[in-house]
Amino acid sequence: MPRQASTASKQWPSPKMARGAEHLHQTLRRDITPYLCYILLVTAIGPLQFGYHLSELNAPQDVITCEKKSVTSSALPTTLPQCISMNTDQFAVVSSIFTLGGLVGALIAGPCCTRYGRLLTMRLTTTVFVVGPIFEALAPSISVISIGRFISGIGAGSSLVVGPIYISEVAPPKEKGLLGALTQIMVNVGILFTQVLGYFLSRDNMWRIILGVAGCIGVLQLVLLFLVPESPKWLAEHHHPQRAREILRKIRGRKEDLEDEVAAWNVDGTAEDISEEESLLSAPPGTHPESSPKASSESVGIFGAIMHPSYRPAIIAVVAVMFAQQLTGINSIIMYSVNILSTLLPTTAALLTVAISALNLLITTLCAPLSDKIGRKTCILLSIAGMGTSAILLAVGMSYGVKILAAIATLLFVTSFAIGLGPVPFILANELVGPEAVGATQSWALAANWIATFIVSQFFPILNKAMGGQGRVYYVFAVVAVILGTFIAWWVPETRGKRGADEVWGRREGRERVE
Structure with a gap:
């Protein structure tokens, strides 16, 4: 028996599994460049914010609603109340109004990212993520914290529209499913992050820090987005094929063959299109070209x-x-x-x-x-x-x-x-x-x-x-x-x-x- 156990141990992982893992590692190493990693992670901060806001009230609920009121002095030097007195129904409204904002954000973001581009929509969404937490963290009353939750919901709804679209369009064709999972992974990171903060900060008026951290994350993403380019696929569809190729080359690396991926766009790069773009080739990655009237009408x-x-x-x-x-x-x-x-x-x-x-x-x-x-x-x-x-x-x-x-x-x-x-x-x-x-x-x-x-x-x-x-x-x-x-x-x-x-x-x- 000991010998059989030892043999079984040597058999795992099997040679087939080992070869598969090595093949996956080589594929990812070839297709996923450092620049692609950067733009994927920056984009995925949006879904992270959704997860964060979804569960930010869970752990500190009793503290926020005055169910568990501290007898010690205020933990933060502020004139704001230590808690906001509300019953179960009022707290349910504060919680669920986030979903109403999310619905509004989802309906707005789709046409916006189709007409004006993925990058501009992400920047606007991130700005909303900065504003919402300010209302939440500094709220003196139910109405103000509800406004903050609604604004944050708009950002969350928008981020779950534009984020997955952008990730899918910049991901290598063979890894779209793998990298597409990044959206849900980052949602779970946001949920876990806020639950950990809630475990340590659900006391006194420290709950305001939990709500305010999301605004700091929004500021960070807004800064990082300046090095994120527009989606190459969107540019190609909106009559900027040469600029799209330039960005795709930077994302994929110099040695990668782009022909199959470019062909899948089903866009012809005419001389007129290329001429229009010559002045854009030297623009920084974050530059967002204006879409033509013709392109807009096709949305x-x-x-x-x-x-x-x-x-x-x-x-x-x-x-x-x-x-x-x-x-x-x-x-x-x-x-x-x-x-x-x-x-x-x-x-x-x-x-x-x-x-x-x-x-x-x-x-x-x-x-x-x-x-x-x-x-x-x-x-x-x-x-x-x-x-x-x-x-x-x-x-x-x-x-x-x-x-x-x-x-x-x-x-x-x-x-x-x-x-x-x-x-x-x-x-x-x-x-x-x-x-x-x-x-x-x-x-x-x-x-x-x-x-x-x-x-x-x-x-x-x-x-x-x-x-x-x-x-x-x-x-x-x-x-x-x-x-x-x-x-x-x-x-x-x-x-x-x-x-x-x-x-x-x-x-x-x-x-x-x-x-």
Whole structure:
């Protein structure tokens, strides 16, 4: 037996796994240049801000609402009140108004980034991220902190539209799925960051530091964005093909062959186009060229996209996936994990929240390459199946008081989400439609996401109570998983390895996109 154990130990990792890991390492080392890493990380600060603001009120709730009022002197030298007295309903409004701002930001950002460019939209979004936390951190009343949360929500909604689009357009074609997962990874980083701060600063009026840190992050991103270029794909589509090539060459490196990627843009670089751009070639990376009237007229608005038969199937697909992301119940765990698990595990509520956030981040990061290997649709369906099964196990465990089963089901629930429904939905919009409609499609996707987030955050406690508590509400999430999973399996096409929207939908419907 000892010899067999030793042999088995030597067999892992297997030669095939080792070769695969080495191939992945060499591919990433070749395709992902230091400059690409820089612009990806700067762009991903936007989704990080979304995660941060989503959970910033979780840990310090009792301190902010005066439920836990300190008897010591104020920790910060300020004339502002140590807390803001509010009841449960008022706090719910302060929390949920963030989702209303997110809906507004998502609807605005799509047309904006299509018409005026990804870079300008990111800069405007980052400015909003600076303003919102100022209102929040210095709020003397419920109305002021609500205004701050609404403004921060606008930034969050916008960042989840433009960030994934930009990342998908600058990522190497073979790593779009892997790098597309960066959006959800950074959302989880933001959640974990604010939970850790909440664990240490949920006392006195130190909660104002938690809310104010987001503004400092916004200032940092705004400065770093000056070295981030416009999306090459957007420039090419808006009659700046030569400038697009120059930026793409800088992103990919001097030795990389760009011809296949440039050909996928389906843009002809005419002499007239190149002549218009000669004066731009010496401009710094952050310079944003003006889009021509012709280019602007080619952009598709959010209502034009849903009315057009060529784009409607894609919008239905991304809306269904975004509904599945939220209505299968992930935010019931992220936002209400304290109430769910406080009686199941022997630790403090704050540490429980930190642990779940850390697990979500870890699994999302480890599973990031999956969508490029087995496909976007496969990852989504595996994720939905895992969450539906985990929801049933969680309901059984809580209903019958089986603490171990409930705890394991909760961890499996978060793990299943991280496999597909976490990262993949943010990739789809850019792969299901052409660049002229990707902003509008992403806006519809994120609008659906924010609406579903609001539904879960507002009605989960009500429905849970109406069903007698004890986790029976998770049977509802399991049924929703079955319904949405079946629809997605039937309707949503696979996009992995496809060169454009025509190929994606042409293979499914046997038709060309109407120009």
